[in-house]
Amino acid sequence: MSESEHRMIEILRILNTQEKPIGSKLIADELKNKGFNLGERAVRYHMRILDEKGYTKKIGYSGREITDLGREKLEKGLIYDQVDFIHSKFEEMMYLTDFNYMSQSGNVVVNTSTVYNEESINIMKEIFESDLSVSPYININEDKNTGTYEMTTICGTTIDGIFLNEGIPSQLQYGGLLKIENLEPTKFVELISYKKTSLTPLSAFSTPKLTSVIDVITKGSGIIPANFRLIPAVGRQKAIEILNELREIGIGGVINISKEGEDILGLPVPHGMVGIGIVGGITPFCALAELGEEIDIKIAEEIMDFKTLKPIVSDVNPILTLPKANKQPKIPFLLPKSWNLIQQVSFDVEKRKGNIISNVSYIEKRNLDMAMEIMEDVYNSNPKYINPYYKLIDHPSDENKIGIATICSLSIDGLLINNGIMCNPIYGGLLELSEPPLFIDLISYSGTTLDPHKIFISKNMTSITSNTLSKKILASFKEIPYVSRDYAVHLLNILKNIGFSVYKIGKPREVICNAKAENYNFGVIAGSGLNTIAAIKENNIPIEVKAIEKLMPFEKMDRL
Missing domain, CATH: 1.10.10.10 (Winged helix-like DNA-binding domain superfamily/Winged helix DNA-binding domain)
Known part of the structure; x- marks a missing residue:
C-alpha cells in the first residue's frame, strides 16, 4: 500500500x-x-x-x-497495518487515561457491550460480586425502542494507564484463557499476543465453548479470560501500593503479581521484570454468552469519566485465592510446536509420496455421510480454494466417533524447507473472496498458542457454504527469501497441480490480498485444510475441530 x-x-x-x-x-x-x-x-x-x-x-x-x-x-482495508494498530490502540488508551485514584476523578478505559434483556443484568451481578471483573462500576443505558441495554464496564487497560501516570511503564503482553482449579488460578492455557493480530486477543476467546465462567462460580473450577503484562521490577512495591489503593475504591481484578524474574501462571518473566495477571474486563459478558444470551462486545473502544459510572452491586467478595508458589509448566506456543512437525515433512513432489502434516477433527459416525456430502459440494463449488485430500481414521477412544484428516497448510512450509528453501509461516487469516480477495483478519503464528484458523471457526467467522457474493475462507500467509524465488515457484506450481491450495505467489515487498512480505522476501497465500471442516460446522453438524495434529503419508489419503 x-x-x-x-x-x-x-x-x-x-x-x-x-x-x-x-x-x-x-x-x-x-x-x-x-x-x-x-x-x-x-x-x-x-x-x-x-x-x-x-x-x-x-x-x-x-x-x-x-x-x-x-x-x-x-x-x-490495510489489515497488515491493523495487526500493529491493535497494540498501538491500547497504548493510546493508556495515555488517555487520566484517572486520579486519590480524588476518584478523571477518565477510565471502558468496554462497551450490548445485552438484549434485563435478566442478563441480574445474571451478571453474581459475577461482579465474585470479583471476576475489573470493577463493579458500570454505566447502563436502556434503549426503550429496541429493549436493549448498552453497558460500559471498566477495562483492565485502565490499570496500565494509572501505572503510566505514576511513572510505571506497563507492557501489555497477552490476552488469554486462565485455568481455575478449586478457586485457585493455576496457569494460562491459551494466549494471543497483543502484537501482530487484527483481533483483540480477549475478543478472540470470547466464545461459550472456550470459557466456563459459570463453572467457576458454581463449581469452583473453570476457564476465565485474563490479561498478562510486565512492569519493571523496581516499580513492584509502588505498583502494589497503587493496586491496594485502587482496591479500596472498587477497581481490582488482580490475580497475582510475581517477584522479579519469577514465572507466573505458566508464563516466563524476564530478569528485571515483574509479571501481573488481571481478570479480563469482559468476563461477566462471557458468562452471559455461556448461558446462550446474545451479546455484542467492544473492547477498549473509548474512555469515560469515572463519575458517570456507578457500582452495580453493593459488596464484592472475592472468591479466587492467590496462586500457590509451585511452578507451573510453561505454556507452549503454536509455532515452536509446529516447527518440529514441519521439519519431519518428507513429501516428494515427483513421487507424490511421503509424510505431510494433517489436521484431524472428530465427528459422530452417524453424521459422516452428511459431512462427506458437504465436503464434496464445497470442493466442487470452489476447486480453486479447497484442498480435496482427506482420510478417515479411527477415534482413539470413542467407537461412536470417526476422525477426518485433512492436509495442513504447514505441509507446504515443510516441503520447501526439505528442498533447501526457507519458508516461514507468518499469519493465519480469514480471506474474503471479494474482487480482489482480501484478508479481513490476521493472527500471527508466532504470538498464539492456538491455531488462528481454529479461532476463526470457533467464532463462526467463516462463510464457505453461504450463497453470499463474498465468501470468507481460511488461508495462511508465508514468507520466502527472494533469492530462492525461481525454485520455490517451480515447486509451488507442482503442488498446485497436485491439488494443494496455493492461491497466490507475490513479488518482493508486494501487498497481496492485504498482507505484506518483509524486505527481501516474497509472500505466498495458501488455503487451510480446515476449510472443509469449517463448512461442516457451518451446517450445524457438531465437530471437534483439531489443527496441526500429526504426520500422515500422503499416498494413504483419499480424494474427494
Whole structure:
C-alpha cells in the first residue's frame, strides 16, 4: 500500500472517532499527532479522493463525515497495518487515561457491550460480586425502542494507564484463557499476543465453548479470560501500593503479581521484570454468552469519566485465592510446536509420496455421510480454494466417533524447507473472496498458542457454504527469501497441480490480498485444510475441530 493510501486510512480512522463532521484543519492537526506531517491543502486533496470513492461525504460547511462504505473499508482495508494498530490502540488508551485514584476523578478505559434483556443484568451481578471483573462500576443505558441495554464496564487497560501516570511503564503482553482449579488460578492455557493480530486477543476467546465462567462460580473450577503484562521490577512495591489503593475504591481484578524474574501462571518473566495477571474486563459478558444470551462486545473502544459510572452491586467478595508458589509448566506456543512437525515433512513432489502434516477433527459416525456430502459440494463449488485430500481414521477412544484428516497448510512450509528453501509461516487469516480477495483478519503464528484458523471457526467467522457474493475462507500467509524465488515457484506450481491450495505467489515487498512480505522476501497465500471442516460446522453438524495434529503419508489419503 502506498503512503498516500496509508494517509487516507488514517483520515478514515480520525473521522470514525468523531460524532459530528469535522474540517480539514482538525484532520491535519490529528494527523500531525499521529506522525503525519500533512497540511490542510494536502488533506483537502485526499478528502476529495475519499469523497469520490464514497468513503466520506461533505456536510455543508461543517466538514466531512465517514460513510458506511468508509467504515467497511476501514474494517477490511490495510489489515497488515491493523495487526500493529491493535497494540498501538491500547497504548493510546493508556495515555488517555487520566484517572486520579486519590480524588476518584478523571477518565477510565471502558468496554462497551450490548445485552438484549434485563435478566442478563441480574445474571451478571453474581459475577461482579465474585470479583471476576475489573470493577463493579458500570454505566447502563436502556434503549426503550429496541429493549436493549448498552453497558460500559471498566477495562483492565485502565490499570496500565494509572501505572503510566505514576511513572510505571506497563507492557501489555497477552490476552488469554486462565485455568481455575478449586478457586485457585493455576496457569494460562491459551494466549494471543497483543502484537501482530487484527483481533483483540480477549475478543478472540470470547466464545461459550472456550470459557466456563459459570463453572467457576458454581463449581469452583473453570476457564476465565485474563490479561498478562510486565512492569519493571523496581516499580513492584509502588505498583502494589497503587493496586491496594485502587482496591479500596472498587477497581481490582488482580490475580497475582510475581517477584522479579519469577514465572507466573505458566508464563516466563524476564530478569528485571515483574509479571501481573488481571481478570479480563469482559468476563461477566462471557458468562452471559455461556448461558446462550446474545451479546455484542467492544473492547477498549473509548474512555469515560469515572463519575458517570456507578457500582452495580453493593459488596464484592472475592472468591479466587492467590496462586500457590509451585511452578507451573510453561505454556507452549503454536509455532515452536509446529516447527518440529514441519521439519519431519518428507513429501516428494515427483513421487507424490511421503509424510505431510494433517489436521484431524472428530465427528459422530452417524453424521459422516452428511459431512462427506458437504465436503464434496464445497470442493466442487470452489476447486480453486479447497484442498480435496482427506482420510478417515479411527477415534482413539470413542467407537461412536470417526476422525477426518485433512492436509495442513504447514505441509507446504515443510516441503520447501526439505528442498533447501526457507519458508516461514507468518499469519493465519480469514480471506474474503471479494474482487480482489482480501484478508479481513490476521493472527500471527508466532504470538498464539492456538491455531488462528481454529479461532476463526470457533467464532463462526467463516462463510464457505453461504450463497453470499463474498465468501470468507481460511488461508495462511508465508514468507520466502527472494533469492530462492525461481525454485520455490517451480515447486509451488507442482503442488498446485497436485491439488494443494496455493492461491497466490507475490513479488518482493508486494501487498497481496492485504498482507505484506518483509524486505527481501516474497509472500505466498495458501488455503487451510480446515476449510472443509469449517463448512461442516457451518451446517450445524457438531465437530471437534483439531489443527496441526500429526504426520500422515500422503499416498494413504483419499480424494474427494
